[in-house]
Amino acid sequence: MTQSVLVLNSGSSSVKFQLLEPDSGRSLAEGIVERIGEGSSAAALTAGTTHLERNDPVADHAAALRTMASLLEEAGIRLADQDLLAVGHRVVHGGPDLHRPTPVDDALLDRLRELAPLAPLHNPPAILGIEVGREALPDVPHVAVFDTAFFSDLPASAATYAIDRDVAERYRIRRYGFHGTSHQYVSEQAAVFLDRPLTSLRQIVLHLGNGASASAIVGGRPVDTSMGLTPMEGLVMGTRSGDIDPGIIFYLNRTAGMEVGDIESMLNRRSGVRGLGGEVDFRVLHQRIESGDEAARLAYDVYIHRLRKYIGAYLAVLGGADVITFTAGVGENDPAVRRDALSGLGVFGIELDEHLNESPASGARRISAEGAPTAVLVIPTDEELAIARACADVLGGGRGDG
Numbered sequence: 001m002t003q004s005v006l007v008l009n010s011g012s013s014s015v016k017f018q019l020l021e022p023d024s025g026r027s028l029a030e031g032i033v034e035r036i037g038e039g040s041s042a043a044a045l046t047a048g049t050t051h052l053e054r055n056d057p058v059a060d061h062a063a064a065l066r067t068m069a070s071l072l073e074e075a076g077i078r079l080a081d082q083d084l085l086a087v088g089h090r091v092v093h094g095g096p097d098l099h100r101p102t103p104v105d106d107a108l109l110d111r112l113r114e115l116a117p118l119a120p121l122h123n124p125p126a127i128l129g130i131e132v133g134r135e136a137l138p139d140v141p142h143v144a145v146f147d148t149a150f151f152s153d154l155p156a157s158a159a160t161y162a163i164d165r166d167v168a169e170r171y172r173i174r175r176y177g178f179h180g181t182s183h184q185y186v187s188e189q190a191a192v193f194l195d196r197p198l199t200s201l202r203q204i205v206l207h208l209g210n211g212a213s214a215s216a217i218v219g220g221r222p223v224d225t226s227m228g229l230t231p232m233e234g235l236v237m238g239t240r241s242g243d244i245d246p247g248i249i250f251y252l253n254r255t256a257g258m259e260v261g262d263i264e265s266m267l268n269r270r271s272g273v274r275g276l277g278g279e280v281d282f283r284v285l286h287q288r289i290e291s292g293d294e295a296a297r298l299a300y301d302v303y304i305h306r307l308r309k310y311i312g313a314y315l316a317v318l319g320g321a322d323v324i325t326f327t328a329g330v331g332e333n334d335p336a337v338r339r340d341a342l343s344g345l346g347v348f349g350i351e352l353d354e355h356l357n358e359s360p361a362s363g364a365r366r367i368s369a370e371g372a373p374t375a376v377l378v379i380p381t382d383e384e385l386a387i388a389r390a391c392a393d394v395l396g397g398g399r400g401d402g
């Protein structure tokens with residue numbers, strides 16, 4: 001039987017899962033259990049042509065994994081009968097020293113608990129996911145794969161905040177970067193698509209999903225990225241502000257009497273495209289813009305302006321780009337965002353083929369004009385596959401080509 005990996009992505013009220021074969025890349029099943037701890041959950045699973053949904057209450061993360069196992073069984077997949085190589089856990093923050101995919105043991109869990117203050121919104125649910133995952137599947141190796149890993153050797157000039165050096169060192173404040181699994185996977189796929197050596201390429205990768213981040217990559221190694229100590233820095237996102245003047249925080253604290261927690265919640269959950277335009281889904285945002293909604297228009301314009309600023313910055317960091325790649329929900333599916341992000345950049349060798357950009361398509365594709373010096377690509381990200389392959393590599397059961 002071909003070996004498979006179960007990939008878990010545990011959030012505060014949801015668990016996303018996918019069962020896939022690292023060798024072939026084939027996905028056997030994927031799904032999500034949402035609204036954990038609420039009155040009724042929303043659980044769904046797709047396996048081939050089978051699609052299942054449930055709405056029974058799911059009390060906690062352990063119950064979410066039981067729901068997952070029972071949905072898989074209903075689709076004819078018994079985890080106990082699988083040749084399960086590993087359970088791969090997405091962990092957002094690896095802190096200053098966890099860079100490699102790491103088999104989970106008690107010591108690693110302790111280290112992750114120590115790091116929790118660095119990523120208070122993201123790491124605690126991942127730790128919980130690992131704890132309940134180990135209880136549910138005690139005989140399978142569990143591996144933690146870190147979102148920060150790819151950016152661990154950012155050049156010091158890009159990783160360092162210009163703040164008091166002693167304070168930064170004591171509290172391990174630096175730019176860590178996130179979505180690393182996606183940026184690495186997509187930049188490698190871009191080289192494969194172009195049939196050019198990864199080592200020869202200057203790349204900009206734009207991961208535009210609900211969370212959004214940009215990276216500048218030379219020869220397969222990142223030289224800058226837009227997210228920082230936390231995933232709040234950088235681009236405007238679905239619900240996060242991205243870059244702001246830190247003075248706003250002090251001002252709100254002193255003048256509006258908002259507590260730090262309230263401000264953090266506002267910047268994470270009620271800002272970005274939703275905060276400005278009242279909507280997080282770009283499909284709806286476009287409809288609202290078409291019907292004359294000024295707030296939606298402004299949200300879109302602010303989003304695009306910030307994106308263009310980062311593209312410009314990274315063109316300067318790189319001295320020009322050989323390839324710019326769009327990925328994730330917005331990047332893969334929204335031709336208007338791609339067009340508006342890159343319009344008028346012909347002087348930098350960047351020119352889209354309007355028809356290729358607008359044509360509905362899935363899969364890796366080129367959307368730049370014939371002969372334009374910078375290749376512009378759309379490449380679907382696949383963080384689960386990248387995590388599954390990282391597990392196979394670290395456990396020595398996979399392809400062995402890294």
Ligand code: ADP
Nearest residue numbers: 208209210211280281282283328329330333334
């Ligand atoms: P996450 O960061 O949660 O993984 P995704 O990468 O799945 O997010 O991106 C989700 C977002 O992608 C949605 O909120 C929506 O704005 C956008 N999106 C998905 N499909 C489309 C589409 N067809 N057109 C425009 N935007 C889309």
